[in-house]
Amino acid sequence: MKLSNQKLIYLSPIIVVAVIFIFTLTLIPSVSQAPKNLPIAFVNADEGMTVPAKGNVNIGNQMEQNMKRASTEQSLVKWISVSNTKEVEKGLNDQKYYGALIIPKDFTKKQATLQTAQPDAPAIRLLVNQGMNTAASALASQVLNGAVDKMNENMRLQLVKRFEQNGTQLSASQALALAAPIQKTVINVNETGTHSVNGNAPVSLFQPLWIASIAGAAIVFLSIQKITFSSRKEKLVNQVGFIVIGAILALAAGFGLAWLAEVVGISVPSFLDTALFLAIAYFSFFTLISAVLSWLGLKGLPIFVIILFFGAPLLSMAPEIMPDFYREWIYPWLPMRFMVNGVRELFFFGRHLTWNSSVSALTLISLISLCALFASALPASSVKKEESRSI
Structure with a gap:
């Protein structure tokens, strides 16, 4: 029987193209990633402080409001306000959050010391839920670090402006504090370890x-x-x-x-x-x-x-x-x-x-x-x- 008489031969190009088309579709999720509403917890434990000319000042509350305004239905991150650290830890273990940003109770008080002769930079804790998903936890880490870097930049500009208005000459310790007005500690929770195929x-x-x-x-x-x-x-x-x-x-x-x-x-x-x-x-x-x-x-x-x-x-x-x-x-x-x-x-x-x-x-x-x-x-x-x- 001649090969040219086999109908399947004429259909083979269509079949090959169809197979290529079907399996090329499997690449779409990886190529067309669209990160949206990545849940990250936000804990504001800042107690604030009373300033004579301004009354009660709470920088943590201001940051929380900025976070909420940044969370829209189409935004990369969905900031979720959580009342305390224990609740955050439970949420991380229950795989509710890919990460968390925790503002301590003395945040405003320490921020105020940056304008004094003995500055004590406030610290923020960043928790990254590494075991939840490798790619998402890496993205959460970038978001958290980027958020603190932006806070640092804004606070640095505000402090420099105040020093200029007051005509104050910076001491070595103040200049060092201005380099990083907010300290950050990054902690990986539910770690994937070194023998986990990079978490996969x-x-x-x-x-x-x-x-x-x-x-x-x-x-x-x-x-x-x-x-x-x-x-x-x-x-x-x-x-x-x-x-x-x-x-x-x-x-x-x-x-x-x-x-x-x-x-x-x-x-x-x-x-x-x-x-x-x-x-x-x-x-x-x-x-x-x-x-x-x-x-x-x-x-x-x-x-x-x-x-x-x-x-x-x-x-x-x-x-x-x-x-x-x-x-x-x-x-x-x-x-x-x-x-x-x-x-x-x-x-x-x-x-x-x-x-x-x-x-x-x-x-x-x-x-x-x-x-x-x-x-x-x-x-x-x-x-x-x-x-x-x-x-």
């Missing part, structure tokens, strides 16, 4: 687990396709065996991946918790893929390959950095985000394996998938045939 260990573990889920589901599906069932009951019993096989594969995948992670140099805080959580995630993905295969056959596999290519770039990004379309319509539907979030909590937030939001979401996916899987064993045609036999 959760995403790195997702890819082999997802591919292994596809492979396991496909192998079991092909094996079941070779079996001939004589009754609906026999097919249902076989589905129970399917669940047992899936659980065995999940344990093998969970403990195997956790062990290999340590072998390649990734720091695994709690091996047992990590292995069991990865096993839960694998079983969730395995049942989900198997449910789709039970209804669509092998032609359902490309769905999960496409999810891999479209989902992987998003998993390494914070939702606040994604373009609106991907944040609102793609990211919420990615089942693997629960696995990545769960591993992040185990690795960087000192959590243990508990019934948290990630585990409950993965369990719910498994239950729904199992219902669909058992439903596929009860096609309408088979039910009618059995009913006709009984009659």
